[in-house]
Amino acid sequence: MSAGKFYKLVRECGMMDGNVTQQEVGNTYKRVMQQGHDGTTFLGYADFVEALALLAQAKYDSAGTPLELFTRLINTLIVKR
Secondary structure: OOHHHHHHHHHHOOOOOOOOOHHHHHHHHHHHOEEOOOOOEEOOHHHHHHHHHHHHHHHOOOOOOHHHHHHHHHHHHHOOO
């Protein structure tokens, strides 16, 4: 997944708030991204899941275990759509 598509997903799912800003999304993407042999950056599936878990921790102020926060993010913002 490209940076632009990742940002669009985060924005359209309503993950952005005071804790999850555009800058936080960009920093998270950069933290877990991979670089292809042609120089393009992308997220593989495992990277994508890791990025969502990191954003869940930011969004919910680490108020729970990483698994609880990730599950909360998925259930409240993605599954409901």
